Structures are given as structure tokens and as C-alpha cells.
């Protein structure tokens with residue numbers, strides 16, 4: 001791999017931004033064909049090259065193809081999803097119920113990315129004051145995997161409507177290992193142009209210019225050109 005300090009070419013930049021903007025959370029569009037080992041190896045390697053606090057690398061990757069295991073996870077989803085639906089009323093509840101929020105069986109494989117909270121010993125550089133930094137690091141591994149998968153034409157769906165303890169039991173995780181992300185992976189019939197939650201009227205992308213502040217919460221930006229750039233859709 002090259003190690004230059006020059007910027008990416010325009011085509012390389014475009015590829016990176018394309019992965020970022022065209023990544024989707026996939027639930028409904030999975031195809032059953034398996035992911036070849038070399039492709040899976042590449043996206044796992046991308047995940048493993050995420051930044052981590054103190055270079056802790058707290059992640060492990062549990063590759064799940066067993067139908068029996070997936071059915072148990074789906075049962076936990078169904079139970080938790082019922083509880084979640086009860087949080088809503090009226091039309092919102094109907095919409096919630098109509099959303100497909102997992103592709104556990106339709107996708108050819110599931111992957112649990114875990115966080116070993118003890119890796120690197122009790123004093124991890126950079127984690128002394130804020131202990132959750134190991135969890136945040138693991139999220140970055142998830143995002144690396146998600147983007148690399150998009151570049152490979154593979155969809156990823158994050159399923160978090162699960163009981164954490166049930167999931168830990170199903171996957172036989174030790175006490176100190178946290179099941180951070182339960183993911184469904186597979187080739188897809190299509191990547192949707194925008195988040196499904198937006199298309200379905202659940203929630204829309206917020207205007208970026210309202211989220212960038214100057215010098216403190218709510219402070220306005222003085223950089224007019226930047227502001228104009230942020231407003232571009």
C-alpha cells in the first residue's frame with residue numbers, strides 16, 4: 001500500500017465521497033448469494049484499520065451464518081420490536097409497524113462486531129478520563145466496514161432492536177465483551193437513493209447549516225462562503 005502525503009486524485013476522492021453518500025442501511029433489498037471470502041476479508045480488514053483509542057483495537061468480529069443462531073436473534077428482535085411499537089400511537093404506530101427494520105434471515109450472513117472492554121489492560125492511553133472511548137472506537141470500525149461494503153456493492157443493515165443480554169447469551173460472549181453492532185450483510189437488488197426512513201416520511205435529513213455553530217452552542221457562523229456551501233443540497 002502506498003504511503004504518500006499527496007492528496008487523492010479527483011477520481012479517488014469521488015470514490016470515497018460516493019461510498020459515503022451512497023451508503024445505505026439495508027433491510028429489504030438483500031439477495032441470498034453468499035459473500036465470497038476474499039470480499040469479506042477486505043471489508044473486515046477495512047474495519048480493522050479504524051482508529052481506536054490508545055490503538056486499543058477493542059473489536060472482534062463474529063461471523064454468523066447458522067440459521068439456528070439467526071432465528072434466535074430474530075426472536076429477540078420480534079420481542080423488542082413489539083415493545084418499541086408500543087411507544088407510539090395512532091398513525092405513527094401504524095407507520096412504525098409497516099417499517100421493515102431487519103434483514104436477519106434474508107441476508108446471507110450476519111456479523112456481530114463486539115467491543116472487548118478490557119483489551120489493552122486497565123490503562124489505555126486516551127481512555128483514562130472517558131471510559132466509553134472503547135465503544136466509540138468500535139463504532140468507527142463499524143463505519144469503516146459499512147463504507148467498504150458499499151464500495152464492494154454489499155449492503156449492510158444495523159439491527160439494534162435487540163435485548164443486549166439475550167444477544168450476548170446467544171453468541172456466548174464473555175462478561176467483558178459488549179455486543180456493539182449486530183449487522184446483516186449481503187449483495188442487494190438496489191441501494192436506495194435516500195434513507196428509507198426519509199422516503200417513508202418518518203424523519204428527514206436536517207439542514208446542515210443549522211447544525212454547524214460558531215464558537216459555542218447556537219453561535220452563528222461568520223464564514224459566509226462556508227455557510228453558502230453548507231446550504232447547497
Ligand SMILES: Cc1cc2c(cc1C)N(C[C@H](O)[C@H](O)[C@H](O)COP(=O)(O)O)c1[nH]c(=O)[nH]c(=O)c1N2
Nearest residue numbers: 023024025027100101102158159160161195196197
Ligand atoms: C447505531 C445504529 C442503530 C441502528 C441503525 C443505525 C445506527 C447508526 N439503523 C439504521 C438507521 O435507521 C439509518 O442509518 C438511518 O435511517 C439513515 O439511513 P441510511 O443509513 O443513510 O440509509 C437501524 N435500522 C433499522 O432498520 N433497524 C435498526 O435496529 C437500526 N438500528
